[in-house]
Structure formats: C-alpha cells, structure tokens
Amino acid sequence: MKEPIRVGAEDRVFVLTGAGVSAESGLKTFRDQGGLWEGHRVEDVATPEAWGADAARVWRFYSERRRGAGQAEPNAAHQALAELEEGIGDRFFLCTQNVDDLHERAGSRRLVHMHGELFVSRCAEDCGRAPFADHGLYETEEAIGRCSCGGRIRPHIVWFGEMPLEMERIQREIERSTVMLVVGTSGAVYPAANFVRWAGPGVRKYYIGPEEPMNARAFTRLVLGNAGDVLPGLVEIRD
Numbered sequence: 001m002k003e004p005i006r007v008g009a010e011d012r013v014f015v016l017t018g019a020g021v022s023a024e025s026g027l028k029t030f031r032d033q034g035g036l037w038e039g040h041r042v043e044d045v046a047t048p049e050a051w052g053a054d055a056a057r058v059w060r061f062y063s064e065r066r067r068g069a070g071q072a073e074p075n076a077a078h079q080a081l082a083e084l085e086e087g088i089g090d091r092f093f094l095c096t097q098n099v100d101d102l103h104e105r106a107g108s109r110r111l112v113h114m115h116g117e118l119f120v121s122r123c124a125e126d127c128g129r130a131p132f133a134d135h136g137l138y139e140t141e142e143a144i145g146r147c148s149c150g151g152r153i154r155p156h157i158v159w160f161g162e163m164p165l166e167m168e169r170i171q172r173e174i175e176r177s178t179v180m181l182v183v184g185t186s187g188a189v190y191p192a193a194n195f196v197r198w199a200g201p202g203v204r205k206y207y208i209g210p211e212e213p214m215n216a217r218a219f220t221r222l223v224l225g226n227a228g229d230v231l232p233g234l235v236e237i238r239d
C-alpha cells in the first residue's frame with residue numbers, strides 16, 4: 001500500500017488531470033497513439049490553421065471523439081477525486097486538460113476545463129454569443145452549423161496556439177494551494193506542464209501515473225501506478 005497523502009484542516013488541494021485519468025474509461029491518450037489522434041496528426045485537426053484549411057475534417061475528428069466519450073463511463077480515479085471534493089469542499093479545486101465530461105459525471109463540481117469541452121460548441125467569430133451545449137455529430141461542410149451572425153459553429157476546444165481558458169482563476173488556485181496532485185499527464189503540453197513549477201516552495205507536489213512524466217523532477221513524490229488503482233484511498237483527510 002502506498003504511503004498515504006495526508007490532508008489537514010488547513011490544506012488546500014489543487015488537482016491537475018490529463019488524458020491518463022480517462023485511460024481506464026477506455027478513452028485513448030494522445031501519447032499511446034504515437035502522437036496521432038484517431039489516426040489524425042495534431043496539426044491537421046487541433047489548430048486554428050487546420051480549422052481554416054478543412055473545417056469539415058476538424059468536425060469529423062471531434063464528432064468521432066464525441067461518439068467515444070459518449071460511450072465511456074467514469075472510472076475509480078474520477079470517483080476518488082469526486083469523493084475528495086466531497087470531503088474537503090471549497091478547499092478542493094480541479095483543473096482538467098481533458099475535454100471529456102467524465103469528471104462531471106463522477107460528481108466533480110469545483111472544476112475547470114482549461115482546454116475546453118467536447119460537448120460544447122461556439123461561434124467561430126467573436127460575436128459575443130456564449131458557448132452552448134451540443135452533442136451533435138457533423139461530417140460535411142454543409143452540416144456545419146451557422147450562428148445568427150453568419151459565423152460557422154466550431155468546437156469549444158482550445159487548439160494548439162490558442163489561449164487556455166480560466167488561467168487567472170487557475171493561477172489564483174495554485175497560489176492558494178498547499179498540496180498539488182497531478183494525475184495522468186505526460187507534461188508535454190504548456191502551460192499545464194508548468195503548473196507544478198508555479199506552486200509555492202512549501203507545497204507538497206505528487207504525480208500519479210504509471211510512468212514518469214517529463215517534468216518528474218519538479219515533484220515531491222511520484223506515486224507510480226494506474227490512477228484507478230492508486231488514487232482510491234491514497235489521500236487521507238485529517239480534519
């Protein structure tokens with residue numbers, strides 16, 4: 001049994017998750033596919049240039065991911081994080097890089113999706129219209145929705161080269177945290193890979209995943225194993 005992570009009444013926990021936390025729910029990670037997503041190169045489906053070049057191909061890629069995520073169920077790692085939030089309430093904050101909705105479906109509420117959300121769409125022009133829930137599947141140019149302003153409807157996803165969402169809130173939560181858990185992320189993508197370095201000097205920083213992340217040196221301790229196995233029971237709340 002791994003040495004428990006103790007959380008006392010004064011502790012504030014900041015959690016960052018990546019694709020690895022959804023791996024045991026059957027969703028592929030970016031790295032496991034050798035840098036290809038559903039057979040696509042990142043540059044062809046997850047950049048503003050890709051959208052400009054072939055919006056229908058981008059929508060086919062996200063429609064495929066909507067199908068996959070729609071069939072997935074939260075796993076024990078998602079449950080464990082929702083229970084930790086239950087236990088410490090507003091001293092818990094979860095930032096996920098994932099665009100699936102498995103954290104919400106496990107019961108997490110105090111979370112932000114810094115890279116956007118798969119089941120949300122928005123107008124591609126900044127006409128002021130708010131992003132909206134959308135489970136639609138779009139495969140051709142003609143099927144792509146239009147906003148009343150005339151703009152095309154795009155996935156509410158942060159592509160490479162675009163600014164991640166809610167960065168002020170994320171920075172504030174990191175500054176207030178005394179414990180940081182990073183779960184299932186290779187540390188290849190910025191600025192998420194830097195969060196562990198933004199934490200203050202006294203903060204206890206743990207990485208949970210089956211292999212060492214690229215930013216392994218920045219952590220207090222690596223807890224090696226699948227999140228669904230090691231996360232349940234790892235954190236001990238001592239109020």
Ligand code: BV8
Binds near residue numbers: 019023164190208
């Ligand atoms: C920005 C949404 C600036 C899309 C995503 C050099 C050249 C060019 C660009 C850059 C550069 N250096 C930095 C950049 C910027 C770039 C970047 O970091 N590029 C990298 C590739 C070098 N970053 C950006 O562009 C970001 N924006 O910088 O903006 C800016 C400033 C001002 C104004 C405007 C702009 C935006 C990045 C966001 C891109 N969008 N997602 C979509 O999902 O479709 S990123 C996407 O990939 C994910 O969200 C995630 O963040 C990343 C994948 O990483 P992971 O989640 O870590 O997944 P991965 O597969 O890599 O690893 C899985 C891990 O799980 C592994 O470690 C594995 O061991 C582990 N695992 C496996 N099984 C389990 C497990 N863990 C636990 N349990 C298990 N069972």
Ligand code: ZN
Binds near residue numbers: 123147
């Ligand atoms: Zn619009």
